[in-house]
Amino acid sequence: MAVRGVLGVFKDLDTAIAGVDALNELGYKRDDFEVLTNAPYPEGTFGEESGMHRLGLFPLVGAACGFAVGLLITGATQMAYPLVTGGKPLFSIPPMIIIMYEGTLLAAVIFTVIGMLFESRLPRLGSNLWDPRISRGYIGILVHASEEKADEAAATLRRAGAEDVILEERRVPAPARAPQQKGARA
Amino acid sequence: MASHDITAHNGHRSLPRVWDLPPQQIVSDGLQRIRAAGSTYRLLVIITAILGVVGVVALIAGPVLSGWGERQPWTYVAVTFGFLMSTVGSAPCVSVATRLVRGHWRRPVNRLAELWAAAMIVPLILFFLLVALLPNTEGRPSLWFGWWGAPWLWDSLMMIALVICGYAFLYTAARPDMAIVRDQVDGNLNGRFTRLARGFRGSIREWRTVDRAVAYFGAFYVLLYVGTMTLISSDFILALIPGNNSAIFPATYTVQGLESGIALTLVTAGVMRAWGGARDYLHKEQFFALGKLQLALGLLWFYFHWTEFIIWWYGRTPRETALLRLLYFDTYFVPLVVAFTLMFLAPLTILLWNRIRAGVVGPIVVGALVLVGQVFEQIRLYSSSFSPNNIYEGELTVIPPAYVPGVLDILILVGLIGGAVCLGLLALRFVPYPSIWEVTGGLWLRARKPFYKTEVVVIGKPD
Known part of the structure; x- marks a missing residue:
């Protein structure tokens, strides 16, 4: 099944948490999306479980x-x-x-x-979508959605308060290189 | 950046401005020195680089050309090596220690201490020059029990491990900030930081990796530092002074190294506050906390030296009397008095007063005095150990005269220290200050709350 990356860019923590909750309600599990930040938040802020490393x-x-x-x-x-x-x-x-x-x-x-x-x-299995605003303090939620559900995920993120939603156009393969904003606005 | 450092006054209370900075401001401050170097910074780099070149030339013209047959011409190379190991080598330990206790005040300080790991290449090079001076351990006291390759191989392995660990510690802690810089700069800088950040994006998994890697490298660095200083003090000082089998000296040497690491961090913080545009980040809180550590280590300096001294003084065997004359009363009495005054008396008499300790200037001045004292302490130790001719004797039968430094010696000392400072300054162009992710991470954990008739900052500790 083809997987497509959907990146929601949130301006603050409240809307980002709303985005995570909305994805959970939509049936996405923790492994299906990543939260990207420019500084570490206390463990569990986004509902993630503390696990072994x-x-x-x-x-x-x-x-x-x-x-x-x-x-x-x-x-x-x-x-x-x-x-x-x-x-x-x-x-x-x-x-x-x-x-x-x-x-x-x-x-x-x-x-x-x-x-x-x-x-x-480690080669990333999911998308390498990225937005430079995340480095300035925005919070990114990167959903690894199936091709059919990508639009639905984008709409969900938008409803939750994402300032911008970027849909992946093609896979970015090089994990060692700098991630770059590659996608189309939803 | 705002020039004032206090935002709230409620009667006598004042709250550090760092707690009120917006995250974007922290990013912008971190990028400031990366984007453009100020004229003062450039001038400092040029001066220290020239000093470094002068130091290298003096090193070649003096000790290197005289060869490795005699130790005495290398005395001030060893002094410089000892000083750098006790300062730039120990500064990252300060960062580790403050991380371990999880104090939030440490967030703007950590990066300043870690940055000095970048200069560790200088003592590493000096080490390789000096270790070649050491003879085989056969027939002389050492801690090596005749192991093959001792002391050269095992000392080198320890030193290399320390330097690798230092660089890994610095890089791991700086990588998230390098990723931030990568996204905020263009052109050549973007290429440089793209390579340095290696695809860091800031996912929860990556943050966990950073958190653990910094903790591991930090812990290993401290363990390696203690081990390396033990070997250095044993092989370059104890074993080269006949009859000196002090059991406490390696610990003394390590402790005074840690004292100077705090001093270097204090002085660096003072310079960054005064001229580096870091006034919002380095508040009284940081200097007060570091000042307390400085006072504690100053007291420990005396405790360790006193413990060593009193045994020799009370024993009064010919071996001990000779050591007392060489290291304490006769030959190197002046460096001892200077070191005693600056490394113990100054911290005690100045930082004893709460008002001074709670200020900014007092701890910085003490830090600077301790660094000067450390130079004299290294002169006392290495001049003593590089002077005796026959290190195979059981005790000092002839007390060597004091080694008086020449012009080349002074140039080596000043020049190579300048070179190490130059590397520390250059590191600021690659590693942002303040540590954006750590200072910003601290913001999430604080809240300003009214408390009866005043206002307090409530700080969360998530683990």
């Missing part, structure tokens, strides 16, 4: 890998070169700590960077 996994996995590598390097070195130093046991934890600490943090940072790139560059 994948980004947390990256530093966790990175830290575990880095720790394991640090442990392996230091542990294996001590076992491979069994030199008793200062009467300490052959396998001592204190000398290993700094290198394990470094390994853990370095890998955690690198994995977080990778996670950030991954999260930012």
